[in-house]
Amino acid sequence: MPIWLTREDVQAVLNMPDAINAVAEAFRLLSLGQVELPLRTNMPVTPHQGSLLTMPAYVGGDVDGLGVKLITLYAENPQRHNLPAIQGSFALFDPRTGALEAVMEAGYMTAVRTGAAGGVAVRHLARPDVETLLLFGAGAQAPYQLEAVLCERPGIRQVWVVSRTRAHAEAFARAMQERFGVAATVPAIVEEAVRAADIIVTATSAHEPLFDGRWLQPGVHITGVGSHLPHAREVDSVTVQRAKVVADQTQACLAEAGDLVVPLAAGEIEQEHIYGELGEIVAGRKPGRVDPAEITFFKSVGLAVQDVAVARLIVDRARDAGVGQTLTI
Template sequence: MLILTRRDVEHLLTMPDAIAAVEEGFRQLAAGAVEMPQRLVTSVTPYNGVHLSMPAFVAGDPGTLTIKVVTVYNDNRARYDLPTIHAVLLLHDARTGKPLALMDAEHLTAMRTGAVSGVATRHMARPDARVVTIFGTGVQAGPQLLAMAAVRPIQQVYVVSRSNPHDFAVQMTDQLHIPVTVAHDVRSAVEAADIICTATNSPIPLFPGEWLRAGVHINAIGTYTKTTRELDSEAVRRSRVVVDRRQAAQVEAGDIVIPLQEGVIGPEHIIAELADIVTGAVAGRTSPEEITLFKSVGLALQDAMTAALVYRRAVEQGVGQSVEL
């Protein structure tokens, strides 16, 4: 079995390749070639944490079979100076069940989450979108910007965060070679945006929905429980809403669950799953003035497709440590 460290994954995985892999995963989902049970969530209440188990099988030749195990502990940074998210992924040979690789999945998770936003943005944002406003500076934030820059001609990024926004802005300016600046006026940053990415663990909405200007596209990827949300009900009501999977969004995503409970929207307000958009069965955008929203809770097929790509590259390049079980 091959052991791949975070550094290995960082070396092997680029954002354009991750976007292509994830997009193909959604095509396979649309074709009925994916087995993906609802992820199992185990609460670790005394420590403000959750443990997530996410299996997936994507058919094909030879197909890919994975399970990712993730922990999310929201107090880690304040209490222990540790990352909020820890994750590992086990990749099996889909034909025999033999374990092929165990890899660090923290960077992989951030990259595949950025990649799915890239897929959604490619199909839903205006082609001329040039200004991004991002909420959050955690591990998910950088890959979100990498993905936006991979699919749209981004010329300016505004950062809204209470945690090290200046350091993040400097880092991403160097990485993207475009101006990334800290926004001191949240409303101005929202109103200026062609694309908004919310990548926080905020339990309450980040801004009033009436601030959204016509034509903006939103990727909401931070919150993942039914009682927390980054967007208020007005933002959701005004938007053409696409989700990664209806069942998951209507159970796990507070951005969707809460407006449904309030009666602000009905189930029909979700116009499609991302797989429908990718295959062209449903249009991602119907006019330049439309506000579009992609809400992601994260699907195991994204991990499966991205991990399979990493493994293939590792074998081709001789990266990783081989161990006998």
């Protein structure tokens, strides 16, 4: 019988280290051609500044999962309605028969798997000796990006937080310092933090670049997860030009990632400037970081294979733990 899993149920069985490993396997299988992954649909709900996404996928290998996520993105929800910016549900099916296995709240799963993708990127692209992290964004996704970086690079000793309002950034920094035990502050001057950062993560709803790519120091790694529209970008063309660019999936990024679409359209880079996909690196088909001085940029628009791999993990653990409510359909 299928089961229903609430947000609390998912939280009870899912942790970031295991999510990182599940997402890494999903990327690896994607690189090996053992998935079915159509481009997601993104339907705008313009009057309410939101959108509805549908994201189906099949992941083969040992994962052997089939599912679809229905998710809404409303960036202003926390401020306007005291609701999460990301909400949704995920349905997992038995790939052998098509029978429904589970339905679960997908907001928490999405937040964790998005953070986990950043963790996989840090594992393969960031220098091992990093000590400083600059985080743009203090919204729903930011804690998970921070947690994933700390899972893969526990030597981080200083976190800087930049948000639209200083008060919000300061409150977030205090909460993260208490939660993770790492020094977290708001920089007095953003340029100085960019110049000093070993890792930069952008997790915002910005439509224009957040910093000047000329400020980046050699050896920095950047993860961009916030923008997912072809006209919106968090990093400028200089950043992209200076970096080894790695996509979660090239096809998806060329359709949705303004960070790459805009400089490509302007003739500032060629498509060949995209080094490859993260799954190719995980699978050992291409090397990740090869030089301590190179700048790396991982662009993620989010893939349904991540959802399926993490959902498969969640459902298996929930059944083992007796978590969830049986559905009668």
